[in-house]
Amino acid sequence: MSQSGKPTALFKNLSAKIAAIPMVLTALMVFVGCSVWTIIYSFTNSRLLPSAEWVGLDQYERLWGTRRWLISIENLAIYGILMLILALVIGFLLAALIDQKIRFEDGFRTIFLYPYALSFIVTGLVWQWLLNPEFGIQNAVRNLGFETFSFDPLYNPDTVLYGVLIAGLWHTSGLVMCLMLAGLRGIDEDVWKATKIDGIPAWKTYIVVVIPMMRPVFITTLVLVTSGIIKLYDLVIAQTGGGPGLASEVPAKFVFDMMFVSQNLAQGFAASTMMLVAVIFVIIPWAYLEFGGKKHG
Amino acid sequence: MKTFKAAALSALMATTAGQPMVAADLEVTHWWTSGAEAAAIRVIADAFKESGNGWTDGAIAGAGGVARPLITSRITGGDPMGATQFTHSSAMRELIEAGFMRDVTEIAEAQGWKAQIFPQSLLDSCTFEGKLYCVPSNIHSQQWLWLNNAVFEDNGLAVPQNWDEFVAAAPTLREKGIIPLAQGQQAWQIQLMFNVLMVSIGGPELFDKVYGELDADYAAGADVAKVFKAAAEARDLMDGSNVQAWNEAALLVTDGRAGGQIMGDWVQGEFMQAGLKAGEDFSCLPGLGVHEYITAAGDAFYFPKVDDPEIIAAQDELASVIVAPKTQVAFTAAKGALPVRRDVELSDPTPCMEKGMEILKDGRIVESINTMVSPDTVGRVTDLVVEFFADPDFTPEQAQEEFAEIIATAD
Structure with missing residues (x-):
């Protein structure tokens, strides 16, 4: 049974499998191949051009002794955690509010989703102007008569990350809202009717019944938002350039600066390998729970 | 028909006689995008263009930080431009070592650049293993303190003549x-300021010992401590100047x-x-009025x-155009830079430019730090001083200690 079953499984959907071959090859060569190449060369002393001179773990030792890298990681962690929580909360709240069968729903949806259509560079520039004390929000409020009003998060090392976070949230929340809204629309009307008959308040229904039912939507959103967080680069470039001082440096910017400004490829490779390792540490347990669990259960 | 073609061809040859080759379009990349540049x-x-060649302008917006990676990756990626502006730096050295760049020694010898181009260091920083790889176009120096005279006079102060009076x-x-x-x-501006303090407060010998000889013990010593003390003073003085670009700071x-x-x-x-x-409304203090030494680095092609x-011929043509006296006068006047030749007279130089010329002539x-270290x-160094200048709690002693560590492992 199993012997006759195997070949048929291999040739099942043959055309689909053939069609997938180019993408599989691309993925293997470009993603896996380049990643492996990068990891290998992170153990060399390559400068502007790749060189094959082996230096062992020197690049990693230097990397973890560089304060700028440590600051970058800390910044990304703070930004990432806040971004993840706030984007999900704000996105879900907006979706729940829009789901109350309000008027002009399309209009609101467009308005909230619009920022996502802008690139991070544009978003960053707009928010750099808005948060600039000379001609942004601070100036506008002062012109209204509140002379002592002060709001310049980008010029204070302690608050600069939150200035970047505001722009990031403005950009991402709309997309999260749309995904959540789709999830909410997928919940059967009968569920709502049943909870209503049982006399369960709406907020409790959301938390206890609806959100657990929306698990796949949450996971999709989580992946999308997380990948956006790790890639964080253009927003910082446009808003702060990493400043003041090193207060808003992020790993992706470290990698770019090392590879192309300092012309130290190997150091940049080491840093990007560490980023890859971090991503793998997050993804593998999650994938195991998500896919591995289902097979057995 | 054949004879007609031949005739036309020979006529064409006649009109272009005197030029070594048929004209070509040369793509020249640079990051000179501000008004004067x-x-x-x-x-x-x-x-x-007067030479009959075509000029394809490859201006790259954003300063050197943006342009340099673009230019180097185009060259290493196998899509080289005809010529490119670049600052003198060891950033180029690896490209030269890897054989991506052309040497222009022949033109230099034919036109006798060695005798004309001044100071000699301009050619030295273009030279690699005895061959010349770039054409210096102009000199820029960094070590200047610019003062608005009215600000001091209106507040009952004499215009400072050196760093101590300024402090x-x-x-x-x-x-x-x-x-x-x-x-x-x-x-880059923070790094520039720090290294200006290094030259001006510390003096040229100190600067050379630190970046030239990479003497880490010296960098941790008492002489360099003075530089860090001055840097800490500068940090207090610049508190409140929340601007990003250098021209915004100049506007203040x-x-x-x-x-x-x-x-x-x-x-x-x-x-x-x-x-x-210049001289009346604003003053300029080369070397911050302490050690009047300047870097004679600048731009090169x-x-x-x-x-x-055809492209090679056009490259030759561009190389000789850049150092020609006529171009030098008009070009440096437009850019506000100093010429790379000894034998040209500046038209209408400001007192500041005259000061600069005098310092150059005295040798x-x-x-520049860019040619001394990688x-x-x-x-x-930039990462360190950027953090130092942004954080008032960062002590000069700690910064110097970390600086010495960088020098110890520098190359």
Whole structure:
């Protein structure tokens, strides 16, 4: 049974499998191949051009002794955690509010989703102007008569990350809202009717019944938002350039600066390998729970 | 028909006689996009076009930080431009070592650049293993303190003549709500200011010992401690100058909202555009009025290796156009820079430019950090001083200790 079953499984959907071959090859060569190449060369002393001179773990030792890298990681962690929580909360709240069968729903949806259509560079520039004390929000409020009003998060090392976070949230929340809204629309009307008959308040229904039912939507959103967080680069470039001082440096910017400004490829490779390792540490347990669990259960 | 073609061809040859090859379009990349810079590159472009060649302008917006990676990756990626502007730096050295760049020794020898180009260090930093790989176009020096005279005079102060007087005058300016020192917050400007302090407060020998000999013990010693003390003073003085770009900082000075700025000589154009007159309305102190030494580095043009003989001929043409006396006069006047030749007379130089010329002629020159150490080391020093200048709790002692560690492992 199993012997006759195997070949048929291999040739099942043959055309689909053939069609997938180019993408599989691309993925293997470009993603896996380049990643492996990068990891290998992170153990060399390559400068502007790749060189094959082996230096062992020197690049990693230097990397973890560089304060700028440590600051970058800390910044990304703070930004990432806040971004993840706030984007999900704000996105879900907006979706729940829009789901109350309000008027002009399309209009609101467009308005909230619009920022996502802008690139991070544009978003960053707009928010750099808005948060600039000379001609942004601070100036506008002062012109209204509140002379002592002060709001310049980008010029204070302690608050600069939150200035970047505001722009990031403005950009991402709309997309999260749309995904959540789709999830909410997928919940059967009968569920709502049943909870209503049982006399369960709406907020409790959301938390206890609806959100657990929306698990796949949450996971999709989580992946999308997380990948956006790790890639964080253009927003910082446009808003702060990493400043003041090193207060808003992020790993992706470290990698770019090392590879192309300092012309130290190997150091940049080491840093990007560490980023890859971090991503793998997050993804593998999650994938195991998500896919591995289902097979057995 | 055949004879007609031959006749036409020979006629064509006759009109282009005197030129070594048929004209070609040369793509020239550069990052000279501000008003004065764009006017300056146009001078070169026009002079080049007179030779019958075509000029394809490859301006890259954003300063060197943006342009340099673009240019190097185009060359390493196998899509070289005809020629490119670049700053003298060891950033280019690896490209030369890897054989991506063309050497122009022959043209230099044929035209006798060695005798004309001054100072000699300009050619030295273009030379690798006895061959010349770039054409210096102009000199910029960094070690200047620019002061708005009116800011000091209006507040009953004498215009400072050196760094110590400037520091002494600062508290009075603070009381009046004026920022003593305006500096842009971008990393390269902070690095520039720190190394200006290194040359000017520490002196040329100190600078050479630190970056030339990479003497880590010396870098941790008492002489360099003075530089870090001055850096800490500068950090206090620039508190409140929350601007990013160097021309925004210059605007604070010309507006009278700030007293002075440490910046290269290219900032002079901004002062003059604001209607101020050199020597009367604003002062310039080379070497911060302490050690009057300047870097004679500047911009240069590099030529990637190509196979097309027409492009090679056009490259030769551009190389000789850049150093021609006529181009030098018009070009440096437009750019506000100093010429690379000894034998040209500046038309209408400002007192500041005259000061600069005098220092150059005396040979009071220091090498630029970019040619002394690798971009990697420059990057590490930059990261350190950027953090130091942004954080008032960062002590000069700790910064010096970390600086010495960088020097110990620098290359």
